[in-house]
Amino acid sequence: NAGVTQTPKFQVLKTGQSMTLQCAQDMNHEYMSWYRQDPGMGLRLIHYSVGAGITDQGEVPNGYNVSRSTTEDFPLRLLSAAPSQTSVYFCASSLLAGNDEQFFGPGTRLTVL
């Protein structure tokens, strides 16, 4: 199993550009989530999904969209990038939406100029 994969590893955008961060898992996990990590703030939940076709907002959803058309994929879209979205983004998955541990991808480092 590849586990949780994320692409790209690094990305630089200009303000106003849009892009999609890709996340995929091959463990048949029901639950997937996106976090952003900023210094001194830990990880903050952006959006999550409890199964294909079901998504919901986390703590900091503004400026981001998600969809879950398949069990495996959970892309994160930045609609119009802003410097405040400069961060490291992590995708995670867990077998069930209950209290299971989450498996994390390696992260995407995004810089918005």
Next chain:
Amino acid sequence: AQSVTQLDSHVSVSEGTPVLLRCNYSSSYSPSLFWYVQHPNKGLQLLLKYTSAATLVKGINGFEAEFKKSETSFHLTKPSAHMSDAAEYFCAIKGGGFKTIFGAGTRLFVKA
């Protein structure tokens, strides 16, 4: 609402001495609690989890944590630090929903 507070942003220990990383929580539910470790430029990896079974939880790499409801704490300990333990550690809580809330993190430095 639920939250976790990691009481130290940085902890420095000497190799071979004990490690204590402190985490307090707040929750209206019976929570599940987790400790994750993040090595530089890597994703997070689960160290251990508490899910209302035994209050003393053993994890990987010699770490353990004790759930203390009366003190609303879930501190992470290790008897003897190793250089490879240098990393950032995150306490996290989940309960009553689908969201996991993470603390701000504690960076552990291990001196030779």
